Amino acid sequence: MKLLIIVIVFFTNVFAVDYGELLFNGNCITCHFKTKKVSAPSIYEIRENYLRAFPEEEVFVKYMSTWVLKPDIKTSIMQDSIEEFNIMPELGYDEYTLKEIARYLYKTDFSTQQK
Numbered sequence: 727m728k729l730l731i732i733v734i735v736f737f738t739n740v741f742a743v744d745y746g747e748l749l750f751n752g753n754c755i756t757c758h759f760k761t762k763k764v765s766a767p768s769i770y771e772i773r774e775n776y777l778r779a780f781p782e783e784e785v786f787v788k789y790m791s792t793w794v795l796k797p798d799i800k801t802s803i804m805q806d807s808i809e810e811f812n813i814m815p816e817l818g819y820d821e822y823t824l825k826e827i828a829r830y831l832y833k834t835d836f837s838t839q840q841k
C-alpha cells in the first residue's frame with residue numbers, strides 16, 4: 727500500500743511538470759525558442775527579465791498569465807522587444823492554461839538547453 731501511494735505521488739508530480747512543458751512546447755515554442763532569438767525573444771531571455779522583476783513564484787505566474795492573456799504595451803516589462811518585434815499577438819488561451827505554462831517557465835532553467 728505504501729509503495730502504491732509513493733508510485734501515485736511520483737506519477738502525479740511527473741504529470742504536473744510535463745503538462746506545463748507540453749503546453750509550452752505546443753503553444754509558445756514556435757515563436758519563443760529556448761535560447762535563440764528568432765521571431766521573438768527567447769524564453770530564456772523572457773524568464774530572466776521576469777525573474778528580475780518578479781522573484782516570487784506567485785507574482786511571476788500571475789503577472790505573466792495576465793499579460794499573455796491580453797498583451798498590452800503599457801504593462802509590458804520588455805519594451806525593447808516590442809520595438810524590435812512588435813507586440814505579441816493575443817493567442818486566445820484560457821487563464822488556467824497560461825498559469826500552467828508560467829509555472830513551468832518559473833521552474834525551468836533554460837540556460838543550458840539547446841536552441
Ligand code: HEC
Pocket residue numbers: 750753754755756757758765766767772790793794797801802803804805807808811812813814815817819827828
Ligand atoms: C506568434 C508568435 C508568438 C507566440 C506563439 C507566442 N509569443 Fe510571446 N511574444 C512574441 C513576441 C514577438 C514578443 C516580444 C514583444 C512583446 O513583448 O510583446 C513576445 C513576448 C512575450 C513575453 C514578454 C512580455 C513583455 O513583458 O513584453 C512573454 C511573457 C511571452 N511572450 C510569453 C508567451 C507565452 C507563454 C506563449 C505561449 C502561450 C507565447 N508567448 C507565444 C511572440 C509570440
